[in-house]
Amino acid sequence: MSLISEGANVGPGGARLIQPTGYEPGLYEPSNAEVGDYIALLKPRVMSLVVFTALVGLAVAPGSIHPFEAFTALLCIAVGAGASGALNMWFDADIDALMTRTQRRPVPSGRVRPGEALGFGLTLSVFAVVVLGLMVNLLSAALLAFTIFFYAVIYTMWLKRSTPQNIVIGGAAGAFPPMIGWAAVTGSVSLESLLLFAIIFFWTPPHFWALAIYKKSDYGRAGVPMLPNVAGDAHTRLQILLYTLILVPLGVAPWLLGYTSVLYGAVALAMGAGMVLLAVQVYREASPADRACRHLFAFSILYLFLLYAVLLVDRGWGGLIARVAA
Structure with missing residues (x-):
């Protein structure tokens, strides 16, 4: 195999300039990011x-x-x-x-x-x-x-x-x-930190699968085996509902275990009810517009943010200020 690429440049006097095959001008130069x-x-x-x-x-x-x-x-x-x-x-x-x-x-x-x-x-x-x-x-x-x-x-x-x-x-x-x-x-x-882990862990599937349903064509074009592309929308909608039903009790658990006040418990129950309602709508959704999935995706962000924000105010904010000021 010749070391001279077919697109070799010609130098002064007609001499051919040798370049490695596959060379692209600028490939090894820094970007202008x-x-x-x-x-x-x-x-x-x-x-x-x-x-x-x-x-x-x-x-x-x-x-x-x-x-x-x-x-x-x-x-x-x-x-x-x-x-x-x-x-x-x-x-x-x-x-x-x-x-x-x-x-x-x-x-x-x-x-x-x-x-x-x-x-x-x-x-x-x-x-x-x-x-x-x-x-x-x-x-x-x-x-x-x-x-x-x-x-x-x-x-x-x-x-x-x-x-x-x-x-x-x-x-x-x-x-x-x-x-x-x-x-x-x-x-x-500790158990409490593992509970904080579990809330986000079980929140992730319904959050991202809702996105994956209405972005299914994107993932299909890229060859990423997201659940809707592999198992279909109906199975994915069922999984969203099942994971949501696991998530909501976990979201309430910090209050049930005595880690937080009734304020957190009330917010967790209200937001959890919203998550279940939207997950049920997703499960029943049959229209190609996937409007319910979009609503669940957006609400799930608010759900996680509010749970952690109320936890911060209810349990941690005052204590944190006291500790760092000590």
Whole structure:
């Protein structure tokens, strides 16, 4: 095989310039990405939810934490979440380019080169884990490292493309932040922190499967085996209802177990009733517009936010202020 590509350039005097086969001009040059493109790599909307749930875990945990350590813990959790997002966008650039929802992301759109996204994600990962371990404690750092690994490797590289249960198992990555916040304060894991994990874990399938139903064509075009594409809409609607029926009692459990006041219990019951009502509507929905799925997807975000916000006010906010001011 000749080392000279068919499209070899001609230099002065007619000499042919040798290029490796497959060479593309500019392939190895740095991109012209702007700061906003690197911020987009961090998935800031996902990061904000991660930081919020981690804050709740940190606030409701018993014990004390120095204000600097609390800030450091939240910063490292945020950076770790952003690192996971960057690694996800690096690996998923090929399928992101095929879906209308993701094709304008920095890597598939060409604004950030894959190698830059990979290096950015790895650098942030190491920074977040090392700083959290040195400045706070080793357990919280170990949990953060496992969360990044789980999302980037177990979910992104394996589960997402291989099984329709990708969201169910992969949802664990998004459920760890409150446990990390809890561990930052206590250096341990308890039943209450596991309950915070379980709420997000069982919230994830109905939340994302509702999205997957009305974005089914996107996932089908990219070859991602989401449950509606593999098992059909009817089975997915049933699974949404079943997971919602598990989620709602878990959402009320902090009150039933005596961890919170009646304020949290009332909000959890009211919002849980809304989730069940919408899940039943999704189960009965037969129109191609998937209006019920859109409503459930939007309401599920409000559900999780309100549960954690009331938990923060009811149980943690005053205690957190007292601890960091001590």
